Amino acid sequence: MIKHCADDLKTLSDRVFCHTREAIVEGRIAPGSKISEAELAQTHGISRGPLREAISQLAAIGLIERKPNIGARVIQLSSAQLLEIFHVREALEGMAARQAAMNMPADKVNQLHDTLRRHADQIAQDADHAYFQQSGDLDFHFQIVQGSANQYLIKLLCRDLYHLVRLYRYQFGMRSKRGPIALTEHQHIADAIARSDGEMAELLMRAHIRASRENVERMLRAEQ
Amino acid sequence: MIKHCADDLKTLSDRVFCHTREAIVEGRIAPGSKISEAELAQTHGISRGPLREAISQLAAIGLIERKPNIGARVIQLSSAQLLEIFHVREALEGMAARQAAMNMPADKVNQLHDTLRRHADQIAQDADHAYFQQSGDLDFHFQIVQGSANQYLIKLLCRDLYHLVRLYRYQFGMRSKRGPIALTEHQHIADAIARSDGEMAELLMRAHIRASRENVERMLRAEQ
């Protein structure tokens, strides 16, 4: 299970940043809603100084949009933006999978397989695969990105992009039947990494994300 | 020529962010040097409030590192980090070139060719190709990324990564003889985009960045 907030957050702005990020991502703060500095400061019991820094950070990772003298709003992903994110993920995570195949140490590969076994169990039990889709999926992707050993890539994906992914899952609230299929794809990717087959790992990862995107596209079309 | 600072920067923190970013990227603030809030605030004639927001933003784009209760330092790119950035660029700009081949409007393609003609002139005149390497090269890459029409990708590259690229060029101060070769590669990429050959555009862009990286690797080896 991923820990989204480090627990050694020393400054107020870091703590509020992290809490507010989770609140946004989990939909407790509605998409598109305005963020009032005074109000948020009061709910957290802090002054506006550190709060504004937290808001800056949230804007930096793209979760809120800020306009000078006007204020900050939680972003509302359009379907176009959603697909953009998928395209970027395809490029970056494809690369991550390739690098992971080359750099991931044996014990981390074992951990990856453990994770997948847990996911298989959960899918067997959980009829509508809610857990897997919301949290387990990202768990897998996280581990691979971490395995790439490219710090810049890790920061890009784990610090910024994945929170947007989490946000859209709440915003669009999609629940496909892809759970079991996705798990199989995950297993094939993990196998390629285990054999240090970077080429194949990238190919499979790209196909996996593309399939996920195409699934979303279908659902978007069906929606209207 | 790229404009790095928008001129409608309404708030103090935005202005100081932009100025300081340029100062760091151009080496006027030494890599690794500590950033004193009081000092910087005084030189800009502002108070520490907005200055701290500017520092947060600089940390968000990765130009400085900040530790709670200790302070902020300008980053000092290790050669390993430099190569990481090249790898990420290869993936992202490869994708950008492919998308640009599909989405770039005709007039923008013409502009791209104009830029390359100007670069050819400059290389013919400027014996050591200083201009081209420092500024012209990024000019070309900027236009292609813009042509991808993927807003998230554009933000990723233009807002964050390119400033790191500019920084390393000052930090490592490399001056290779690749100018003319790079220009040729640029022309081939532009041609592929003009024919809407996305596959080829990506291939050529990746090769171009890879060649650039390998050149840097050679120079790093030669240095020690």
Place this chain on the structure above:
DNA sequence: ACACGATGTATTGTCAACAATATAGATGCC
């Protein structure tokens, strides 16, 4: 009834003082 402008209110941007933490230097001890 509608458009435009003035006024008052709410919100954001900025500042200067205060609190908390870390760094540097001096002192004492082994």
Place this chain on the structure above:
DNA sequence: GGCATCTATATTGTTGACAATACATCGTGT
């Protein structure tokens, strides 16, 4: 002499008040 500890200083984190900007309300004229 080297090391730990305590103290003084400098730097960062936080706060509440003030200034500037945007928004809503009301009024006026056509």
